[in-house]
Amino acid sequence: MNMPEQIPAIEASFETLLLNEIQCGIYLLTINRPKVLNALNTTVLSELAQAVEQVDNDSNARVLLITGAGDKSFVAGADITEMNTLTPLEGKAFAERGMAAFRRLEQMKIPVIALVNGYALGGGCELAMSCDFVLASDNARFGQPEVSLGITPGFGGSQRLTRLLGRAMAMELLVSGRAMNAEEALQRGLANHVYPQSDLLSEGVALASRISQNSPTAIQMTKQLVQRGQDLDLENGCVMESDLFGLSFATPDRAEGMQAFIDNRKPSFV
Ligand code: CAA
Numbered sequence: 001m002n003m004p005e006q007i008p009a010i011e012a013s014f015e016t017l018l019l020n021e022i023q024c025g026i027y028l029l030t031i032n033r034p035k036v037l038n039a040l041n042t043t044v045l046s047e048l049a050q051a052v053e054q055v056d057n058d059s060n061a062r063v064l065l066i067t068g069a070g071d072k073s074f075v076a077g078a079d080i081t082e083m084n085t086l087t088p089l090e091g092k093a094f095a096e097r098g099m100a101a102f103r104r105l106e107q108m109k110i111p112v113i114a115l116v117n118g119y120a121l122g123g124g125c126e127l128a129m130s131c132d133f134v135l136a137s138d139n140a141r142f143g144q145p146e147v148s149l150g151i152t153p154g155f156g157g158s159q160r161l162t163r164l165l166g167r168a169m170a171m172e173l174l175v176s177g178r179a180m181n182a183e184e185a186l187q188r189g190l191a192n193h194v195y196p197q198s199d200l201l202s203e204g205v206a207l208a209s210r211i212s213q214n215s216p217t218a219i220q221m222t223k224q225l226v227q228r229g230q231d232l233d234l235e236n237g238c239v240m241e242s243d244l245f246g247l248s249f250a251t252p253d254r255a256e257g258m259q260a261f262i263d264n265r266k267p268s269f270v
Contacts, residue, residue, distance in 0.1 A: 016044045018069070019051050025062035026208045027055050028201075030069050037076035038068040040123045040155075042097065044079075049101040056108045062216060063208035064108065066131060067115040068124075071197060074114070074140070077122030078154065091154070098123060098155035102130035106227070109220045111211055115204045116140045117197060121179065126155040129164060132223070134190060135204050136182045137197035142190055143179030163230070164190060215253035215269045 018030040029051055031038040038044075055061050068074040078098065086094060105112060105127075114120075114131035120142045128134050128142070136142075144157045152158065153174070162170040165188055173180070185191040195203045211219065221244045229237040248254050253269050260267035 014047045014051065016041070017047045017051055019054070022065075022205060023209065023212075025060050025212055026065065026205060027061060027063070028065045028067065029055075030067055031075055032069040034068075034070035034073070036079065036081075037073035037119060038070070038124070039076055039079040039081075040098065040127070041079035041082045042094065045097045045101045049104055052101070052105050052108060056110070061110050062212040063110055064112045065115055065201075065204045065208060066112065066127070067117055067201070067204075071117060071139075073118040073124070074116040074120040075124030075127055076119045077124055077145070080149065083151075091151075095154035098126070102126060102155055106130045109223070110216075111208075111219065111223060113204055113208065115200050116142070116191065117200055122146055122153065122157070123155045126153065126157045126160065129160040129190070130156065133192045134185070135200060135207070136185055136191040136194050137200045138182050138194055139197055140182040140185065140191070140194070141179040142185045143177065144174050145177040145179070147175060148177045213266075213269075215251075215257055215267070217251045217253045218248055218257075221248060 016031065016033055018028075018032050020028045020030075022028045029048075031040070031044060031048075033039060033041075033044065055064050078094070083091070083094065112131040114128040114134045116128050116134055116136040118137065118139055118141070120128045120140060122143075122145060125142050125144055144153050144161060146153050146157070158170075158174060161173065164170075165173070169188065172178070180188065180190070182191060182194040186194050193203070225237075225241055225244055229240060232240065256269060257267045
């Protein structure tokens with residue numbers, strides 16, 4: 001993937017992440033441990049939580065893109081060297097740290113897009129599934145190989161994979177540890193699109209730019225509807241939708257969006 005080397009990082013204090021605002025309101029977060037294929041250790045998890053908080057508190061933020069440094073790996077899982085020394089209670093705390101960071105990511109106000117540029121294994125697949133959707137490069141590989149290490153998934157993989165792919169396919173992947181290539185991930189709905197690796201970032205930015213032209217408040221409400229609706233029955237989900245639909249009529253974005261249509265001009269949302 002062509003990484004934006006010319007773009008200055010806006011946040012220099014992270015040890016394991018790069019955070020860049022690559023266009024107005026479009027942030028790129030790069031997990032930056034390429035020597036270990038961007039494996040997630042305690043530092044990455046706590047910095048990820050901090051970065052998410054920072055971007056979510058920026059009222060100008062519109063989209064967050066997440067990728068891995070280098071052209072080989074998005075994230076090759078939780079850091080096995082670190083996990084090898086953990087006691088059971090420390091293992092539980094490690095899982096809880098990852099779960100909390102990923103849950104916080106999932107609950108961001110703005111859309112979050114994973115740009116999966118290689119291996120997305122174990123915690124990497126779990127990170128991708130905690131984003132709103134995935135764009136994959138043609139060399140991407142998705143899987144949950146934890147059973148080969150004598151452990152279960154720990155950052156939500158058994159739960160999110162099952163919700164995304166259904167019980168039978170999730171079970172097959174979880175107990176075999178088999179990885180899917182990009183085409184299979186696309187076919188199964190884990191990835192929305194597959195691009196040549198050299199185009200992945202530009203395709204992600206193009207989609208993020210398109211998203212950024214829409215109403216931020218309507219996007220925030222829509223994200224809430226989809227996220228919270230997943231845990232509701234259809235009846236209650238539709239009640240929530242009519243409530244938020246009504247609430248959207250109170251927003252300046254509704255007034256601007258409809259007036260722009262009537263005036264035959266592009267809306268300008270602030
Ligand atoms: N943790 C720590 N280090 C890792 C790592 C990981 N998850 N994945 C790769 N690395 C390191 C390797 O040890 C190696 O380091 P050295 O150069 O110091 O030896 C470096 O990254 C490059 O890796 P490889 O030489 O293995 O590269 P490869 O191209 O031959 O293989 C791979 C690539 C198939 C991804 C292989 O590295 C691999 O199988 N990695 C582990 C994948 C895995 O099991 N992930 C799940 C972890 S468990 C988990 O994530 C639990 C959870 O849900 C919370």
